[in-house]
Amino acid sequence: MSLRKIKVPKKVLIITYYWPPAGGPGVQRWLKFVKYLPEFNIEPIVYIPENPNYPIVDDSLVSEVSKGVTVLKQPIKEPYRLASVFSKKSSKTISKGIISEQKKQSFIEKAMLYIRGNYFIPDARKSWVKPSVAFLSDYISKEKIDTIITTGPPHSLHLIGLKLKESLGVKWLADFRDPWTTIGYHKQLKLTEASKLKHKALEKQVLNTANQIIVTSFTTKTEFQQITNKPIAVITNGYDNEKHVNFTMDNKFTLSHIGSLLSKRNPVILWKVLRDLVKENVGFSKDFQLNFIGSVSENVLNSIKTCGLSDCINNTGYVSHKEAVVFQKKSQILLLIEINSEDTKCIIPGKLFEYMISNRPIIAIGPKDSDVEKIIKETNTGNYFNYTDYESLKRIILEHYIAFQNKTLQSHPIGLQKYHRKALTESLSKLL
Incomplete structure (x- = not known):
């Protein structure tokens, strides 16, 4: 009588900046992928900054991190902390993506936008690339990991994937939660022509080096198809089963x-x-x-x-x-x-x-x-x-x-199942 062979889970390294206790929408995507990937025989290993400067914090999300998942942490230098010495309000709002109208910008805000746009390409977390590559190169070799995922923004994390791909030859999936050079606030960063060209060059290099591109929208896929012939998959964000919450409908x-x-x-x-x-x-x-x-x-x-x-x-x-x-x-x-x-x-x-x-x-x-x-x-x-x-x-x-x-106000949705986080994770697992 033969014993059934147990399939060993595939290890995948996920490189992300946003992770609990980070708040906001950026953290949800990979928090949920990590939750469901083990059901498709994939073991996620998450790499994050040890001392991040998150613009929004939500401690309640810490309890949603899957038990037993390996989370690696390395220190990061955060320019927004230094910027807050000069203007705490401006540094916090800029890090959230909230930029004042040009005519209402203070001198400090204008200066910070210029410095952010032209001295921190592609973004303020660029200094994390080199130490991350050094640490992860050793870890990937020891753990025999052959697949990595980077998710941006911040798009500097894709540069970590780029270096690891070039040096180790790992399979690399680059996940774009937002576009790079066409995202709305990009035009507000007071970029010089040289800086614009550098952003474009880095974007093109990433898109043409990764084995697989993942985007969250159909329009971004069309946009990226003008830059690369690499395969591009659309995996949108989605919803998960929420725990029961007590609420009473608003009277107003x-x-x-x-x-x-x-x-x-x-x-x-x-x-x-x-x-x-x-x-x-x-x-x-x-x-x-x-x-x-x-x-x-x-x-x-x-x-x-x-x-x-x-x-x-x-x-x-x-x-x-x-x-x-x-x-x-x-x-x-x-x-x-x-x-x-x-x-x-x-x-x-x-x-x-x-x-x-x-x-x-x-x-x-x-x-x-x-x-x-x-x-x-x-x-x-x-x-x-x-x-x-x-x-x-x-x-x-x-x-x-x-x-x-008349107390009849509600929606009547159809076909939502394909947007469930588990269904979306299944699509991701097929790419892995």
Whole structure:
């Protein structure tokens, strides 16, 4: 009688900057992949900085790290810590990606943006590349690891993968959670022509050296196909089974935005629609509330103030992921706002997928023909509008308000299963 051969799990090294207790959407993607990879006979080993300077911290996520997973840590030099000596506020907001309008930037902010853009290419974590390569080269050889994954931003982590690929010949998968040179804030970094060319050259080198490229959106895939012939797989972000949370639906007609609202992520058309509904409908004016859960730029708050809606705002600020889930479930409507630009058509915020399973209607505003528009329509989870759709936006909000009054307001999603984190991890496992 023959014994069944036990298949030894394949070891894969994952190089990431964001890891609990980091908060925000960047940490969720690989936290969940690591959770499910063992079910596909893959043993993830995670490499992270020992002393990172995370702009957002969420200690509740530490408990979600898979028990038994190997986590390697090495020190990192963080320029944002030094920058905070000169301006704590500017360094913190820039590290979050919140950049003031040019005409409102202080001298210190302008100087910091110039230094960040031209002296730290591709980003402020570039000094971690050399020591990481030295440490990991030894570790990979000792542990006989033949596959590595880098995930960015920060895109400097792809340079670690590049060096390890060149020196050890490992299989390398480069995961892009966001684009590199076409991401919205890139144009605000006051780059010289030489710096722009250097970014482009590094991007091209990474895309043409990695064995496999992974992106989170269809538009980014199309963009990268103009630069490389290497295989590119789209694996979006997704949702996971959330632990049961106790909540009571809001009594007010709440429109809630969860996450950061950057200065250019400012849909003035929405504020005007809400202003007009408040003026025209007494019931609406009494019931309406605008919730902001996360960082909001002064530019956005000033636009809302100009529309006379300041008294309708509940500005909660950043909360833990668990608390954010509660807000998603108890809000009447969930807002998803993106900058109105060609460059943002590829952005699919991670929170979209959590929104989709919340049973609440989504109102999304962004550029025409975006990937978000495609997913929302495909899953029947809400309505998508451009920055000029005043009449249709007003009509849908009013329809939702009537449904709220009749206690029938909810979403009716279809085909969400393929966006479950386990299904997405299965797609990743096939590439490994």
